[in-house]
Amino acid sequence: MAGDEPLLARPTSEHSSEREYEEEDALLTGQRSNRTSTTHQRWREIGLFVWALIATVVIIVLATVVQHEHSVSHSRGETSGGWGKDGRPTGKRNMIFMVSDGMGPTSLSLTRSYRQFESGLPIGDTLVLDKHLIGSSRTRSTSSLITDSAAGATAFGCGKKSYNGAIAVLPDHSPCATVLEAAKKAGYMTGLVVTTRITDATPACFASHANRREYEDLIAEQEIGNHPLGRTVDLIFGGGRCHFLPNSTEGSCRDDDKDVVAMAKDNGFSYIDSRKAFDNLDIGTGVKLPLLGLFALLDIPYEIDRVHAPELHPSQAEMTRVALKALSAATKDSDKGFFVMIEGSRIDHTGHGNDPAAQVHEVLAHDAAFEAVLDFLEHDENEGVLVGTSDHETGGLAVGVQLTDEYPPYHWFPEVLANASHSAEYLQHKWFQWLREEGSNADLFTQAQYIRETLIEDGLGISDVSDEEVDAIIHATPLKPPAYLLANMISRKAHVGWTTHGHTAVDVNIYASSPQHAPQLVGNHENTEIGNFIAKYLDLDLEPLTEELKRKNIEMGQPHASAAVDEVAASGRNLDPDHGDLSTHGGVEHVAG
Numbered sequence: 001m002a003g004d005e006p007l008l009a010r011p012t013s014e015h016s017s018e019r020e021y022e023e024e025d026a027l028l029t030g031q032r033s034n035r036t037s038t039t040h041q042r043w044r045e046i047g048l049f050v051w052a053l054i055a056t057v058v059i060i061v062l063a064t065v066v067q068h069e070h071s072v073s074h075s076r077g078e079t080s081g082g083w084g085k086d087g088r089p090t091g092k093r094n095m096i097f098m099v100s101d102g103m104g105p106t107s108l109s110l111t112r113s114y115r116q117f118e119s120g121l122p123i124g125d126t127l128v129l130d131k132h133l134i135g136s137s138r139t140r141s142t143s144s145l146i147t148d149s150a151a152g153a154t155a156f157g158c159g160k161k162s163y164n165g166a167i168a169v170l171p172d173h174s175p176c177a178t179v180l181e182a183a184k185k186a187g188y189m190t191g192l193v194v195t196t197r198i199t200d201a202t203p204a205c206f207a208s209h210a211n212r213r214e215y216e217d218l219i220a221e222q223e224i225g226n227h228p229l230g231r232t233v234d235l236i237f238g239g240g241r242c243h244f245l246p247n248s249t250e251g252s253c254r255d256d257d258k259d260v261v262a263m264a265k266d267n268g269f270s271y272i273d274s275r276k277a278f279d280n281l282d283i284g285t286g287v288k289l290p291l292l293g294l295f296a297l298l299d300i301p302y303e304i305d306r307v308h309a310p311e312l313h314p315s316q317a318e319m320t321r322v323a324l325k326a327l328s329a330a331t332k333d334s335d336k337g338f339f340v341m342i343e344g345s346r347i348d349h350t351g352h353g354n355d356p357a358a359q360v361h362e363v364l365a366h367d368a369a370f371e372a373v374l375d376f377l378e379h380d381e382n383e384g385v386l387v388g389t390s391d392h393e394t395g396g397l398a399v400g401v402q403l404t405d406e407y408p409p410y411h412w413f414p415e416v417l418a419n420a421s422h423s424a425e426y427l428q429h430k431w432f433q434w435l436r437e438e439g440s441n442a443d444l445f446t447q448a449q450y451i452r453e454t455l456i457e458d459g460l461g462i463s464d465v466s467d468e469e470v471d472a473i474i475h476a477t478p479l480k481p482p483a484y485l486l487a488n489m490i491s492r493k494a495h496v497g498w499t500t501h502g503h504t505a506v507d508v509n510i511y512a513s514s515p516q517h518a519p520q521l522v523g524n525h526e527n528t529e530i531g532n533f534i535a536k537y538l539d540l541d542l543e544p545l546t547e548e549l550k551r552k553n554i555e556m557g558q559p560h561a562s563a564a565v566d567e568v569a570a571s572g573r574n575l576d577p578d579h580g581d582l583s584t585h586g587g588v589e590h591v592a593g
Contacts, residue, residue, distance in 0.1 A: 081383055092383065093382060096384060096386045098343070099341065099389065100343075101202055102390065104390065104506050110397065111359070111364060134511060135525060137524075139506075139507070140161075141162065141163060147164060156527065157176075160528060167204045167209060178542070182538075190340065197299055199216035200216075207223045210222075217255055218555065218556075220243040238295070239298055240296070240297075242297045271293075275314060278318075283322055303364070320342055337383075347394075350395075356487075357424075373513075385537060398497035416494035428483035452470055456469075459486075
């Protein structure tokens with residue numbers, strides 16, 4: 001009953017609250033209630049709620065921004081690279097193709113271990129190239145299981161197999177249009193950047209057509225626009241100036257008196273031939289295209305030698321950065337991008353010479369150029385894809401060698417390579433120069449002393465050399481020239497082996513800016529698939545251009561070539577399948593210069 005309830009009993013109601021009870025207690029007892037602390041607690045809860053709400057909003061906003069940036073980055077740098085959702089190329093885009101001539105998988109192992117030793121790096125440190133490996137390429141030509149650079153580069157340029165020595169020519173001696181030529185006709189800007197002669201096999205296969213790679217005089221003329229298709233190259237960087245100078249000029253290696261530099265200027269080219277002029281290009285911002293840059297009479301020096309006089313020749317990475325900047329600026333207002341082929345050409349020559357000290361520096365130079373391309377792609381406003389591979393392996397390189405009949409120790413010593421300051425090629429040139437200038441009348445003791453102290457101790461960093469090794473250099477023959485003997489000396493000390501001074505049939509690596517940029521090249525492929533990939537990415541049709549070349553009867557022989565060379569060219573047989581670093585061209589010794 002209600003009357004039985006205590007006088008001060010609180011009624012229960014759905015509208016009552018603990019706060020009301022506290023206020024009543026305070027009135028009846030005269031004691032202060034805990035309303036203040038409760039109010040504080042309530043405001044604290046409200047504050048925590050507000051902060052949580054703000055934090056949630058911030059997190060959502062940040063997540064949205066990050067997701068957007070990730071999708072943009074993923075689309076540009078990691079996923080699309082210019083590919084549409086339907087698997088077809090779309091929009092303005094650039095194609096950068098890099099060739100590491102003669103570089104096989106073992107070259108990476110050799111160079112990686114050398115770099116770790118020389119720079120004190122942990123075993124987990126790798127090359128830039130290592131991080132972009134996506135597959136491998138099979139390299140045979142139509143004339144041999146072992147290809148040369150010409151047939152290898154024809155596979156890249158035309159997307160078709162051919163015989164060793166063929167420069168963008170098929171086995172039936174008909175021309176095949178190249179991706180560079182087709183790209184130019186489709187509105188792209190184009191470029192060639194190499195560290196050998198610009199007339200050498202690999203660059204030649206993108207901008208000329210010849211039955212034999214030896215026709216470098218003819219190749220020079222075609223590269224600057226004396227060609228049925230007109231000028232197809234906008235930027236040329238490399239060596240080989242001797243093939244552009246008339247034979248009446250000092251340093252020329254042409255068989256005729258044509259001034260190809262003058263011909264290039266008549267075709268609109270600006271021309272530079274020195275490091276100073278190169279530096280004046282202001283890292284690509286001061287470039288007027290078309291541009292012909294020839295920075296050496298023959299090949300640009302090996303990197304191990306070039307660094308001692310960097311004011312004379314630009315590096316591969318430097319030429320790469322300027323070329324990319326120039327081509328990008330030239331296509332700024334175009335709806336088409338550019339195609340450029342960049343070659344680490346002289347890795348091949350170090351393989352021919354079996355010179356491991358020179359090789360690690362050439363591979364590192366190419367690795368630096370590869371990194372420069374990646375940096376360009378990351379910051380350029382347009383889509384782009386980088387694909388790289390080798391035309392073949394050279395030298396049959398092995399990291400580890402058996403030097404005696406006894407079971408070999410598991411050794412190789414990168415410190416031996418680190419002690420070398422010059423290439424064997426450079427040291428041979430220095431030896432020949434000394435003989436001409438000072439040592440022609442020197443006795444054997446004086447000659448041996450020069451070899452021991454200047455070439456071997458100072459140049460190779462080797463102190464324990466035998467009298468027999470020194471005598472072999474004094475009495476060297478054309479089949480075993482001094483450069484071969486010097487390179488063999490450092491190879492044996494380092495426990496690095498070689499099977500040949502020529503090429504091998506080993507599969508070579510394929511690299512890309514991202515696997516998503518070149519999914520068609522992931523795994524093992526024929527080298528022709530790389531050329532076909534380039535054509536697909538740039539949306540090119542090479543066949544109409546091939547038919548045009550056939551109709552216009554492009555000149556593919558060299559008028560002054562020897563009868564022997566012409567006879568072999570007509571048969572498609574193999575002749576001098578590759579120029580090693582000890583060959584001659586037009587009577588000019590093939591040395592850096």
